[in-house]
Amino acid sequence: MRSRSHLLNDRTAEHYRRSLTEGIGRVAEKIAGTEHPFTGITPSQLAPAVTGIDLEEPLGDPAAALDELEDIYLRDAVYFHHPRYLAHLNCPVVIPAVLGEAVISAVNSSMDTWDQSAGGTLVERHLIAWTAERIGLGTAADGIFTSGGTQSNLQALLLAREEACRLAQKNSAKPLRKPEILPRLRVLTSECSHFSIEKAATLLGLGAEAVVSMPCDDDRRMRPSALAAELERCEREDLVVMAVVATAGTTDFGSIDPLPDIAELCERAGTWMHVDAAYGCGLLVSRRRHLLDGIERADSVTVDYHKSFFQPVSSSAVLVRDQAALRHVTYHADYLNPRRMAENAIPNQVDKSIQTTRRFDALKLWLTLRIMGAAGVGELFDEVVDRASEAWQLLRDDPRFEVVTRPQLSTLVFRYLPPQPASGTLADEVNLHARQALFASGEAVVASTVVDGRHYLKFTLLNPETSIDDIAAVLDLVAEHAGRRLTARQGGLDSRRPGTDPEPVHPRAS
Numbered sequence: 329m330r331s332r333s334h335l336l337n338d339r340t341a342e343h344y345r346r347s348l349t350e351g352i353g354r355v356a357e358k359i360a361g362t363e364h365p366f367t368g369i370t371p372s373q374l375a376p377a378v379t380g381i382d383l384e385e386p387l388g389d390p391a392a393a394l395d396e397l398e399d400i401y402l403r404d405a406v407y408f409h410h411p412r413y414l415a416h417l418n419c420p421v422v423i424p425a426v427l428g429e430a431v432i433s434a435v436n437s438s439m440d441t442w443d444q445s446a447g448g449t450l451v452e453r454h455l456i457a458w459t460a461e462r463i464g465l466g467t468a469a470d471g472i473f474t475s476g477g478t479q480s481n482l483q484a485l486l487l488a489r490e491e492a493c494r495l496a497q498k499n500s501a502k503p504l505r506k507p508e509i510l511p512r513l514r515v516l517t518s519e520c521s522h523f524s525i526e527k528a529a530t531l532l533g534l535g536a537e538a539v540v541s542m543p544c545d546d547d548r549r550m551r552p553s554a555l556a557a558e559l560e561r562c563e564r565e566d567l568v569v570m571a572v573v574a575t576a577g578t579t580d581f582g583s584i585d586p587l588p589d590i591a592e593l594c595e596r597a598g599t600w601m602h603v604d605a606a607y608g609c610g611l612l613v614s615r616r617r618h619l620l621d622g623i624e625r626a627d628s629v630t631v632d633y634h635k636s637f638f639q640p641v642s643s644s645a646v647l648v649r650d651q652a653a654l655r656h657v658t659y660h661a662d663y664l665n666p667r668r669m670a671e672n673a674i675p676n677q678v679d680k681s682i683q684t685t686r687r688f689d690a691l692k693l694w695l696t697l698r699i700m701g702a703a704g705v706g707e708l709f710d711e712v713v714d715r716a717s718e719a720w721q722l723l724r725d726d727p728r729f730e731v732v733t734r735p736q737l738s739t740l741v742f743r744y745l746p747p748q749p750a751s752g753t754l755a756d757e758v759n760l761h762a763r764q765a766l767f768a769s770g771e772a773v774v775a776s777t778v779v780d781g782r783h784y785l786k787f788t789l790l791n792p793e794t795s796i797d798d799i800a801a802v803l804d805l806v807a808e809h810a811g812r813r814l815t816a817r818q819g820g821l822d823s824r825r826p827g828t829d830p831e832p833v834h835p836r837a838s
């Protein structure tokens with residue numbers, strides 16, 4: 329009987345209310361009292377606390393379990409809502425979406441079939457139609473929510489592969505089997521695209537050489553001339569370009585490939601155009617919508633609401649121009665979605681998805697749009713894009729740093745420049761050290777990446793609460809850590825700026 333008291337049902341509604349209220353209370357306290365984005369704890373310091381817990385010995389009591397959770401997770405979590413978390417593509421979340429999260433897990437609909445979700449199916453479909461309309465995909469468009477950009481890209485490329493094989497078979501004079509076509513398939517994408525494109529190609533049974541990297545210009549956008557040349561080469565060599573993947577918001581630079589030019593080339597070559605707008609999709613609701621011009625000509629689009637719509641993980645979708653393409657993932661099973669259901673127009677979302685059991689993630693976006701509206705989301709995204717532009721000016725005018733590109737979205741790739749000539753290796757070392765030292769201090773979290781073979785640091789701004797003073801303060805900290813390592817290495821002082829003295833210097837107040 330005691331175990332049954334943990335099941336959520338008509339008799340335990342009060343237990344549910346108390347349990348969640350207590351849990352939410354603790355998280356609210358935590359969120360309100362977070363002074364740094366991280367505590368700086370190391371894996372070896374934290375691991376014993378977790379592995380030392382005997383999972384055969386339940387605590388029974390939610391309060392005790394939450395106390396324990398404080399020690400093993402909440403105290404040392406990385407908090408994305410903190411204004412000095414500036415690392416990866418993680419956003420602070422909006423409260424309407426978190427409210428949705430609570431509803432999702434309590435009702436626990438599964439989106440595979442109508443008989444497991446009912447209204448949830450219609451909500452998801454309405455949001456897909458709304459997104460497709462914002463993109464401008466036309467009346468035949470459709471799509472499905474997924475677990476993230478990686479899965480959205482995989483599904484898009486799966487559909488593209490199937491379409492390419494179908495067309496190759498149709499246009500061949502002699503019968504062609506699929507295994508004969510697969511080694512000839514190519515995916516063309518920029519050298520700055522996300523690694524999920526390569527993962528998808530591998531999962532789709534294509535060879536390692538299937539993904540061909542197109543060079544970028546100085547702003548890290550795909551060069552259309554290179555794409556045109558590669559499309560011609562593939563044609564000459566009897567290779568089949570199954571998709572061109574344009575990125576609308578590259579992970580490192582936030583750069584947006586020239587979508588109209590790419591669309592033109594794809595149309596001329598009869599090639600599937602996929603736009604990975606995992607990051608840039610926030611522009612769909614922003615005053616900078618024009619930056620996505622050309623996206624409406626895509627055959628498929630990835631959008632990650634959990635990046636630039638301020639949604640909790642997971643919340644993503646893949647959209648297609650022609651709903652018929654989704655038939656490539658339609659399989660029927662007597663135990664779940666027999667063919668007769670489709671014939672009777674029963675809306676089973678599993679017919680469009682590569683997942684079976686699937687969360688009702690769409691509800692978070694629904695409540696967000698119903699409570700704060702699309703313009704409210706766009707305003708938040710515009711704020712971080714504005715902030716990135718200010719931060720770029722700050723970096724450009726600061727002799728301690730070099731910044732790679734002027735941002736179209738909200739990332740900044742930059743590095744500390746040693747004042748006296750230093751080897752590339754030493755410059756790499758001090759930048760990597762600065763990132764690591766900052767992470768260990770817990771005062772701020774920044775990311776790193778490699779550009780043209782050299783190590784750089786990266787800010788990904790997704791928090792409208794991050795002020796320009798926060799950014800200036802973090803730059804001082806970076807310079808301080810890098811300068812100290814440099815001094816230790818060179819045995820001298822970096823005297824250009826107070827922030828680079830060997831003695832600790834406190835960051836500018838925010």
Ligand SMILES: Cc1ncc(COP(=O)(O)O)c(C=O)c1O
Nearest residue numbers: 417476477478522577579604606
């Ligand atoms: C451009 C781009 N595409 C795809 C992805 C993968 O998205 P997810 O992490 O949601 O799978 C990312 C992640 O950062 C990304 O930046």
